[in-house]
Amino acid sequence: MSALSFFLTVQNNPFVVILSLLMSCSIWWGVLVIESAIRSLDHLNARKWRIWQSLLLGFGIWAFHFIGMLGWRPGFTLYFDTTLTFTSLLISILAAYSLISAFQIKAPLFSKSVALRSLGFTIGLGIMHYLGVFSAQTVPSAQWNFGWILVSLVLANLLSLSAVAWTQWKAQLSDLTKRNARLFVSLGLGVILFFVHYTGVIGASFPEGSFCINTAAFSTETLATVVIICGIILAASLMFTSNIEARIESKLQQQNLTLKSKTELLEQLLFVDSITELPNRNSLEQTLRDLEKDNHKQAHLIKILLVSYESICDSWGQEFGNKVIDLMKTRISEHTRRDTILYRASENVFEILSTKYISDLPIYVTKLSEHIAQSFEIDGKSISVGCQIGYATANSYGELTQLPSMARSACEYARRSSVSWLAFEPHMLKDTRDELEIQGRLRKAIHDSDFKLAYQPKVDASSGELLGAEALLRWSTGDNQFISPAKFIPIAEKYGLINAIGNLILNQSLAQQAAWIEAGLNLRLSINLSPFQLEQPDLVKTISLLLEKYQVPPTSISSEITESAPMLRPEITIEKLKKLRQLGVELSIDDFGTGYSSLSLLHVLPINELKIDRSFVQSIRTGSLPIIRATIQMAKDLRIKTVAEGIESEDEKICIVACGVDELQGYLISMPLFGEAFTTFAQNYKQQHEQQVSA
Ligand code: C2E
Ligand code: MG
Numbered sequence: 001m002s003a004l005s006f007f008l009t010v011q012n013n014p015f016v017v018i019l020s021l022l023m024s025c026s027i028w029w030g031v032l033v034i035e036s037a038i039r040s041l042d043h044l045n046a047r048k049w050r051i052w053q054s055l056l057l058g059f060g061i062w063a064f065h066f067i068g069m070l071g072w073r074p075g076f077t078l079y080f081d082t083t084l085t086f087t088s089l090l091i092s093i094l095a096a097y098s099l100i101s102a103f104q105i106k107a108p109l110f111s112k113s114v115a116l117r118s119l120g121f122t123i124g125l126g127i128m129h130y131l132g133v134f135s136a137q138t139v140p141s142a143q144w145n146f147g148w149i150l151v152s153l154v155l156a157n158l159l160s161l162s163a164v165a166w167t168q169w170k171a172q173l174s175d176l177t178k179r180n181a182r183l184f185v186s187l188g189l190g191v192i193l194f195f196v197h198y199t200g201v202i203g204a205s206f207p208e209g210s211f212c213i214n215t216a217a218f219s220t221e222t223l224a225t226v227v228i229i230c231g232i233i234l235a236a237s238l239m240f241t242s243n244i245e246a247r248i249e250s251k252l253q254q255q256n257l258t259l260k261s262k263t264e265l266l267e268q269l270l271f272v273d274s275i276t277e278l279p280n281r282n283s284l285e286q287t288l289r290d291l292e293k294d295n296h297k298q299a300h301l302i303k304i305l306l307v308s309y310e311s312i313c314d315s316w317g318q319e320f321g322n323k324v325i326d327l328m329k330t331r332i333s334e335h336t337r338r339d340t341i342l343y344r345a346s347e348n349v350f351e352i353l354s355t356k357y358i359s360d361l362p363i364y365v366t367k368l369s370e371h372i373a374q375s376f377e378i379d380g381k382s383i384s385v386g387c388q389i390g391y392a393t394a395n396s397y398g399e400l401t402q403l404p405s406m407a408r409s410a411c412e413y414a415r416r417s418s419v420s421w422l423a424f425e426p427h428m429l430k431d432t433r434d435e436l437e438i439q440g441r442l443r444k445a446i447h448d449s450d451f452k453l454a455y456q457p458k459v460d461a462s463s464g465e466l467l468g469a470e471a472l473l474r475w476s477t478g479d480n481q482f483i484s485p486a487k488f489i490p491i492a493e494k495y496g497l498i499n500a501i502g503n504l505i506l507n508q509s510l511a512q513q514a515a516w517i518e519a520g521l522n523l524r525l526s527i528n529l530s531p532f533q534l535e536q537p538d539l540v541k542t543i544s545l546l547l548e549k550y551q552v553p554p555t556s557i558s559s560e561i562t563e564s565a566p567m568l569r570p571e572i573t574i575e576k577l578k579k580l581r582q583l584g585v586e587l588s589i590d591d592f593g594t595g596y597s598s599l600s601l602l603h604v605l606p607i608n609e610l611k612i613d614r615s616f617v618q619s620i621r622t623g624s625l626p627i628i629r630a631t632i633q634m635a636k637d638l639r640i641k642t643v644a645e646g647i648e649s650e651d652e653k654i655c656i657v658a659c660g661v662d663e664l665q666g667y668l669i670s671m672p673l674f675g676e677a678f679t680t681f682a683q684n685y686k687q688q689h690e691q692q693v694s695a
């Protein structure tokens, strides 16, 4: 009997056949919907849903099988053994579980683990089917057609592999395609299951005159009732299943929304400054990268460094600082032009990016810096914020992303040269690299205590008596060459190394002073202190401990600070300098007349000495003498001693001495000398001087 004739003959009720086909497709649709939902669930929930999926498939196939049986008219009334019928349900569920477990493993379709699970499903389905036939307990027993049984089993295996193939393939599809494709796949799988069943039915036939021996078992009518109940349960499950997909989808949408808003917030934090709401450094870098990608070549970047912002925050708090920044933003914005973007790149740095050529950049930045520096009032306090500007221009491909470092170098140069703005020049980048290299070597030198001190004598201007010495730092490069402290001290200050170096200097110079005292040399030793050292919280304590350690009287020590040093953070430094004075250490203002000092500091601070800078001594012939004279006079009025630095010639000495200076220092008296050499120099000098005096 062909399969076609089987369906078309009276042996099957056509209505039931169609119903079973619909049912078969619906079961698969339900199973595939759950499969999609499981992919979006967390691990714990997924396990529950796998069980639910197995129950739906197992129970569905079993019910579908019995609906098929219901439509079967073998020519006599069928009865089914209750125990065997329910055993077949259990086997169906186990077979379904075997297939479902193949969905969740991450093995390729044609792998051993998938093959085993697929085989489990096929065998389970076969057992379930023929147990159903067997449960009819007919006499004579059913006749088996092994050809059709094999076809049925092959189809069952094809069915399971197709289902697994879909679960693996669907991951590559978009949501919409997935949903449409799922409908067709459900139909396809439903049709295969349908043929699995009906080919299986052809595989077992009953000879003429067969009848069921156990008429007390399930009759066809009872089976019809059971199947109707099963159908209702299945329909309810399918409705529930479609509902969970809708629920999961809305949950996913919600999650997506939350994720989107979180991503937006994160982007906001990453690319926008929270105080000014201006784009930040990340945003600037991103814009430059984008411009470069678009093959844009020309742009200017102007970096504005607000000089006293940190001191303002330290003195009046962060909230006050924020108000200042807000005001600065307004001021700079007032000066930005078309095609420019203003960024707040860091705490005290604004940057302006212009994508159009600005022909009058020098005039523009001059006006900008003047505008920024104008004083203003916040919370009743009158303040002005200075700035240093560095700008750079990109003219060719590849330069755009270099703009930040170019502008940074220019700004750094402006800061060091104490000018309000500078344009980038290529040597600046090289200097920055050199600076980084020196910084690295400085760290090593600190570790190895590779510094030496040279001492330069200071003598009484009128008597010529040797009064003291200034300790000057020397850092050898190895081949008897020295890097000037004027070059490496600012680098040490910039990279936070000055305190470590300063402590080494203090230690060495006090040890030297102790040795001189021991050798009978009564000298006052001057030690240079960096403004950054004055910020060191335990500076006074360190000095007093060292004085104690080396048994050096504090009055034999003088600390030289540049006149702008107390201006960094006046409250803190003035307090510290006063404490040093209380300790007995003398205070000297170095390079007087060269920095931005406030003359009022002279009577605020307990100063002992003013050092007239070498530049004034060098320019005596070109008119600096009245300034020197006035400075010495002012110091005398304030009862402050004066020292002239850098005396190189007899002429300079005569002029300066005539102005009434107290002490002299310079190459004319002696070059700076290392410890031993200085001791010998000092002993000889003293001897000669005493002889001159007695003569
Ligand atoms: P300074 O404290 O004003 O030191 C005087 C500088 O002038 C020294 O340069 C000295 O060698 C030089 N000098 C002295 N007499 C003459 C002269 O007759 N003619 C000329 N042309 N120069 C003369 P040096 O040693 O290169 O130091 C430069 C600066 O480095 C110092 O200026 C000081 O600001 C800083 N410095 C030096 N040693 C230290 C230190 O131990 N600690 C700190 N923080 N800074 C130091
Ligand atoms: Mg000095």
Ligand code: MG
Residues within 6 Å of the ligand: 590, 591, 611, 613, 614, 645
């Ligand atoms: Mg000096």
